[in-house]
Amino acid sequence: MDFSGLSPAEQAQVTKIVEKRQFQGFLSMYGKLVEKCFQTCVNDFTSKSLSSKEDQCVNNCAAKFMAHSERVSARFAEMNADVMSGQKNVSG
Amino acid sequence: MASLFGGGASSSSSNALNQERLDMALTEMDTVTDLFNRMVSSCQSKCIARYAEAELSKGESVCIDRCVAKYHAVYAAVGEKLKIRGEGQQQR
Numbered sequence: 001m002d003f004s005g006l007s008p009a010e011q012a013q014v015t016k017i018v019e020k021r022q023f024q025g026f027l028s029m030y031g032k033l034v035e036k037c038f039q040t041c042v043n044d045f046t047s048k049s050l051s052s053k054e055d056q057c058v059n060n061c062a063a064k065f066m067a068h069s070e071r072v073s074a075r076f077a078e079m080n081a082d083v084m085s086g087q088k089n090v091s092g
Numbered sequence: 093m094a095s096l097f098g099g100g101a102s103s104s105s106s107n108a109l110n111q112e113r114l115d116m117a118l119t120e121m122d123t124v125t126d127l128f129n130r131m132v133s134s135c136q137s138k139c140i141a142r143y144a145e146a147e148l149s150k151g152e153s154v155c156i157d158r159c160v161a162k163y164h165a166v167y168a169a170v171g172e173k174l175k176i177r178g179e180g181q182q183q184r
């Protein structure tokens with residue numbers, strides 16, 4: 001995001017607000033990821049602890065989500081860079 | 093939403109806090125963050141079917157790349173429609 005048009009005082013305040021939102025964003029992502037992995041991996045309620053299979057699934061789920069999120073982030077950044085430079089690449 | 097991805101705020105250099113410009117920048121950031129989060133969760137639903145392994149498969153990776161591109165295309169197409177509708181309403 002481009003905040004270069006702002007004064008230093010404004011940028012300092014923006015940084016503070018951005019940090020707060022990043023934390024909120026992290027918590028929200030955490031909650032959603034737990035829900036997603038729980039729904040996907042946990043289907044057996046004959047025991048109150050996670051089975052090793054469930055535990056493995058949850059670990060994979062979290063790892064895979066992070067890989068997914070990073071990939072989307074990379075493509076998203078490329079896309080935005082394309083839009084900014086005005087050369088809209090409609091390919092793929 | 094005209095300045096989205098465009099970096100509209102560029103002039104002015106006073107050190108005073110300009111709440112209006114600050115709000116604009118944060119609204120823009122929130123909009124992009126929201127778009128990104130929706131994109132992550134949409135493409136996760138569309139492209140990731142199983143969590144038996146932690147790495148993204150080749151197919152999933154390609155799917156994610158295309159998903160991001162298409163999400164952007166839909167974003168642009170819907171924006172275009174809304175713009176036309178907005179212009180039509182202003183003329184009445």
